Amino acid sequence: MIPICLITGFLGTGKTTLLKRIVEQNKDRKWIYLVNEFSALDVDGAIVSAENPEVVSIPGGSIFCKCLVTEFIGQMSRIHEEYIDTEGVIIEASGMADPRVIADMLKETGLGDHYELSNIISIVEPRSFLRLIHTLPNIIHQVEAADLVLLNKCDLFNEQHLLETEAEIQHIQPGAHLRRCEYGQVNFPIFGTGGSHADLHGEYAKCRDPRYSAFALELNDAVDPECYKSLILEHEDSVYRVKGYLRSPDGPVYFDYSKAEFSLTPASPCEHYGLAWICEGDKAEKMEQLARAIN
Numbered sequence: 001m002i003p004i005c006l007i008t009g010f011l012g013t014g015k016t017t018l019l020k021r022i023v024e025q026n027k028d029r030k031w032i033y034l035v036n037e038f039s040a041l042d043v044d045g046a047i048v049s050a051e052n053p054e055v056v057s058i059p060g061g062s063i064f065c066k067c068l069v070t071e072f073i074g075q076m077s078r079i080h081e082e083y084i085d086t087e088g089v090i091i092e093a094s095g096m097a098d099p100r101v102i103a104d105m106l107k108e109t110g111l112g113d114h115y116e117l118s119n120i121i122s123i124v125e126p127r128s129f130l131r132l133i134h135t136l137p138n139i140i141h142q143v144e145a146a147d148l149v150l151l152n153k154c155d156l157f158n159e160q161h162l163l164e165t166e167a168e169i170q171h172i173q174p175g176a177h178l179r180r181c182e183y184g185q186v187n188f189p190i191f192g193t194g195g196s197h198a199d200l201h202g203e204y205a206k207c208r209d210p211r212y213s214a215f216a217l218e219l220n221d222a223v224d225p226e227c228y229k230s231l232i233l234e235h236e237d238s239v240y241r242v243k244g245y246l247r248s249p250d251g252p253v254y255f256d257y258s259k260a261e262f263s264l265t266p267a268s269p270c271e272h273y274g275l276a277w278i279c280e281g282d283k284a285e286k287m288e289q290l291a292r293a294i295n
Contacts (some may be wrong), residue, residue, distance in 0.1 A: 008097055012260055014152040014184050031190075036097070039059060039276035064101050069109070072105075077111070101203060122148070136211060149178045213285075219246045239257070247273050255275060
């Protein structure tokens with residue numbers, strides 16, 4: 001049986017950073033990485049594949065939605081058939097995913113004949129967690145399902161904020177295995193202890209969840225990233241996540257906005273430039289109009 005490690009966490013909590021670290025520290029392992037991006041613009045898959053070519057991307061929704069489950073089955077079947085010496089599969093789920101359905105999904109699709117769910121990691125970032133926990137239930141479900149909860153970006157918050165976050169996590173899952181970290185820098189057994197997930201049950205995601213909406217903005221010309229930063233900060237309650245590569249007047253940069261922080265990082269030239277936006281469902285149309293007006 002091929003073990004599966006499932007990494008979950010809301011938008012911008014640091015899933016891709018953790019995945020990059022795992023790739024860098026385990027280059028000698030025969031692991032396959034499957035990256036699921038809610039946006040049609042596959043930013044995370046491109047980032048991780050720069051470190052390791054054995055990356056499978058499924059963009060454009062959640063693998064826990066029936067819209068994408070056929071593609072998920074196809075990719076997992078292909079991995080089993082083509083990578084006969086695979087030692088494990090690490091899946092980065094989209095930020096809005098409710099992971100509780102995965103155990104039933106493996107049984108229903110027949111993937112359970114070849115794969116076993118070994119470990120579920122949930123990454124929590126204090127600011128978005130405490131702000132959104134009462135409006136976005138999948139954040140709670142990600143903690144409920146977790147074998148290990150990583151409290152990430154601890155360098156950005158004071159001790160009281162961290163303690164409040166930990167108290168909420170323990171309220172959701174009393175006795176949760178919890179670790180603090182920064183930049184996903186923490187050691188843990190990737191494929192866990194092989195504990196049972198028989199009690200884990202959930203529902204498939206809605207094909208069109210009214211709480212979220214995504215759009216991709218292609219940016220072929222140079223643009224000042226500060227224009228997008230100002231737009232996001234002006235409408236911060238409407239925007240969950242923006243990330244991607246753009247060509248600034250000073251050269252290519254990686255643009256990264258989450259509820260926890262904003263950053264611009266110099267980047268190598270890209271084949272394609274653009275930003276993936278994920279917004280509150282009924283605010284996305286307006287945000288797309290405003291963003292396109294800048295370009």
